[in-house]
Amino acid sequence: MNIDSLQIKISLVENIPLDISTVFIINSLENLHSYSISPDEVAYIKHKASLGTFSISLNLVFPFRYVIYIEKPETKPNLIEHIRGLANKISDETKHQELDKICIVNTTGEAGMSQHVAESIFLSMYQFLVHKSDKSKQNKLNEIILVSHDITKAQAQWLHELVRSVYIVRNLVNQPYSHLNTEIFADAILSLCSLENVSIENFDKTKIESLRMGGLLSVNKGSNNPPVFSVVEYKPLSHLNVKPIVLVGKGVVYDTGGLGLKPTTNSMDYMKCDMAGAAVVVGLLRAIATLKLPIYVVGIMPITDNLIGPEAYAPGDVITISDGTTVEVMHTDAEGRLILADALHYAKKYSPELVIDFATLTGAAMRAIGKHGTVGFRTCTDEQFAALCKAGNNVYERIVEFPLWDEYKDEIKSDIADIKNLGGENAGATTAAKFLQHFTDYPWVHFDIAGPAYVFSHDSYRGKFATGVGVRMVMEFLKINYNLN
C-alpha cells in the first residue's frame, strides 16, 4: 500500500486565474465587482447575510464560484473552526462537481484565511480506497491554487507537509491488522522517516530482551509476531532546543484484550486503531524532518499486538518493567500502560526538555469527553502546557486537563508487587495516567486520544474513522513555542 498517498499540490499565483472554480472569502459586500461578482449576486449574498457566517454557491455551471461570508464577532478559534466547517461543505460540492482544481481568494484583509480553507478542503478530500476494487469513486481534486499575497512559499510547504502527515496517520490507522502487523509497521516507519538528519533504530526482540523491557515482552507473549521498539531521532545541525522533545506513541497494532478478551461488537472490531499514538509520532517526525525544522525531536514507539496464544501473559502475573518496577497484571487488556512504561523509562536517557505521549489508552477517556477533545495529564510547566492548549484551540484539537492528584496513586497499589496495572472502577483514565507517571522523571504530558483518534460517523474535515488527531496540534505547538514560520 502507498501509505504516503496525498495527491494534491498547492500552486501559488500572483493574480486570480480565470476559468477556474473559486472560493471567495469575504467579510464585506463592498468592491466585490473587482472579483467579477455581479450586483445581482451581491444582492443575493446580502439577502442571506442574516445567517451570520455562512457559505453559498453562486452558480450552477462551470466555473463554479463559492462564497464564504464571515461576520464578526466570534472568538477566534471558534470562528476559524466555523470557516473550516464551511470549507468542508464546499468540498462536498466540489466532489459532486468533479472539480480537479480550485482557487481560493481571501478578500478579507485578515491574513491566513485561505490557508484555513485550503487545509479543510485538503483534509476533506481524504479517502481510504486501498481495499476497494472499484477506484472510480476517487475524488478528482488534485490542485489548490492560492494567491501568493495571502501565503508565503514556506507557509504553503508547511501546510502541504502537515496535511500529508495527517493523511499518512489516517492511512496507518485505517489499515487493518491483516495488512499492518508489527513487522509491516516497523518497515513503514523506516520508509516514511528515512530523511536527512534522521536516524532510525528498530530494536528487534533480542535487543528488547537485552534491555529487559518486561512490559513490551509480556504483552507480546501471546503472539507469533515479534515486538519492535522503534526509536527515530531527528537532530538537525543547529536546533533551538538543547535537550530534545521526545514523542512517545502506543503502537498496539491489534488489541484483542489478551486473555481478558474484549467483546467483538463495538470493541475488539475496531482495535486496529490501537496504534494511533505511534502513528501520530511517525507523522510528526516525518513532517518535522521534511520541513527541516530547527528542533531536536526523538520518537519512541513500542510496537506489538495483544493476542491470546498459549504463551499469553495472564491476569495475576507479575512482570518487571525495564526500570526494575514490578507490576501485578490485574487485566491483560490494560496493556497500553505496560508497553508505554518501558518507553517512558527509555526516554529518561535523553534528559528531555519535554516528553509528550499519545495513546489510545482508555475507554474511560472516551466516555468522559467523547470525540470532541483530547484528555491531557501533565507534570510539565504551566508555560509548556499553556502553549499546548493554545495550539490545541487554534487547530481545534482541544485539550482538557485531568488531574494527577496523589490520592489516585493508592488505587494502583498492589499487595504483592510494586504496583498493579488496574485502578478502581472510577477515574480509569486517571489511574492509567498515574501508572504512566511512575515511569517519568522529566516534564511530561500524556494525551489519551481514545475518543478523538477514531470516529464512527463523518465529522466535518476530520472525516470518518481515523482522524489523525495530534499531528496538527503538535505542529502548531512547535510553531508557537519556537516562533517558526
Ligand code: BES
Ligand atoms: N485500547 C484500549 C482502549 C481503547 C478503548 C482505545 C476505546 C480506543 C477506543 C485499551 O488497551 C483498553 O482496553 N483499556 C481498557 C483498560 C481497562 C481494562 C482498565 C479499557 O479502557 O477498558
Ligand code: ZN
Ligand atoms: Zn487493551
Ligand code: ZN
Ligand atoms: Zn489497547
